[in-house]
Amino acid sequence: MLLPPLRGHSSEYIDKAIRDNYKGKYTIVMGDLNAKVGQRKAGEGKTMGSFGVGARSRRGDMLIEFAEEQKLVITNTYFKKDKTRYWTWESPNEATRNQIDFIVSSQRGIVKNCEVIAKVCITSDHRLVRAKICINTILARLEFINNKKKESINIMKLKERKDEFQLKLKNRFACLDVEDIDLDTRCDKLTTVMLEEAASLASTKKSENTKLEEDKTIEALNLRRKDLRKKEIKTRAEKIEYAEMVKTVRKKRRQRTRKRKYDIILQTLKSGRVPNAARKQDSNKSRICQLRHEDGTLTSDRSQILEICAKFYQDLYSSTKPETDTPKCKANSKKKDELPSVLQKEVTHAIAQMKDNKAPGIFL
CATH class of the missing domain: 3.60.10.10 (Endonuclease/exonuclease/phosphatase)
Known part of the structure; x- marks a missing residue:
């Protein structure tokens, strides 16, 4: 300021x-x-x-x-x-x-x-x-980025409630006073109104009522962890509490993820949609979508991709060339080079490099 x-x-x-x-x-x-x-x-x-x-x-x-x-x-x-x-x-x-x-x-x-x-x-x-x-x-910077994150909106859900959205915008615009302000401020106000009304009708954020008990527990622990992290000067007890809080939050998140995966797999097994469940669980892993045949044509068929991979590794690890005898080196085929004798100036230089009042070692 x-x-x-x-x-x-x-x-x-x-x-x-x-x-x-x-x-x-x-x-x-x-x-x-x-x-x-x-x-x-x-x-x-x-x-x-x-x-x-x-x-x-x-x-x-x-x-x-x-x-x-x-x-x-x-x-x-x-x-x-x-x-x-x-x-x-x-x-x-x-x-x-x-x-x-x-x-x-x-x-x-x-x-x-x-x-x-x-x-x-x-x-x-x-x-x-x-x-x-x-x-x-x-x-x-992290706090600034987190504060600037815009709330995501479900476009498909907003299209379904298009009439209600237009009515809300009409009512908000009627009460909005934008006559005596500049163009940039007017644009910011209109954008804010549209985002607020869209978020109220089709926000992807979970409401407080739909949150599970474990989500509320993790959220409360995470808020406490953030409060401790924001403190520039921490006492020893606060440092220990912050470290334990980090471990607890990570452990509970792992348990929640594991439980949700188990519930998804159990639900898909009951409904008979096992491939879809496997696809959801492996969504973070990269998959080969296309491969090229030997003649240069591309294929996206899963069975043909597996055949191409199998043939590639089969050709890679199975060698068709006959084994050849490698010539063995004859022992003592060449005379070993004789080492030169140690010169007196080399001994003098080595002694000069030694530290005073130190043991010379087993070789001296």
Whole structure:
């Protein structure tokens, strides 16, 4: 979030500017907020740390209230520093020092450090405040992709309920006000309305009523696992719980898949549709759809494909060539080359390469 300088404006204007522009997954609000938050009080553990300084002012109460409402944290108060590394503003007569410059973040876990830079000469009565921010980009990208996934719609089911779909769209479009907006926003609104109505009539997503008990159990465990994974800083107990949760979710998913396969096979055996069941179970395996005969013609017939494969491997492993005697090497047909004698300089070089105070070995 980036805002223009707000110096000279009223507190109502500043509050409205921050609230109107507050959005996004990672939000950082920083600058001269002209507020003294002081020490942490009871019930403010989610908003500020235990390293606040000074007494709280009226604007400090406003900042704490805003942070609690928007679920923000004041990062300056979470890291223990020397007493001289807290204050950010000094009066002209050098008699008063306060902490009024803050870095406020939407997520505590991404801020690894926050400190005041003292040894920087700037023409200001404020000191620089620096924060170290680390973001797990892989995890953030996965969450972004999962949030952007569109809900799949059953087209055939939607065609069957075409009249109802058109009636719903007509009613929604009649209540939609798109007169005083630009073309792109109007297009986005119309698209959203059509997708919402299509999903309400022909969504492929399972409803809560059709979910089995095992599905609900796995979903609850998976939600807990995701909550633990999102935490940037985990305790030892949480790390152990996360590892056990991963194993439990995987085990229950395997059991559910095995049970569903068993139910499908049992159902198909009762109905006499064994080939269809086998085809469903092997849907993830690649199959040979076509093969070419020796004359170059293609065939997709299953029996002919099996015959071609059988003939290929039969010709591959059955050799028709007569065995030939391989000539044996005569022993001692050539004289072995005599090794040259060891030179004195080679011995000297080997001794020089040896380490001091080490055993020479069994060969020396």
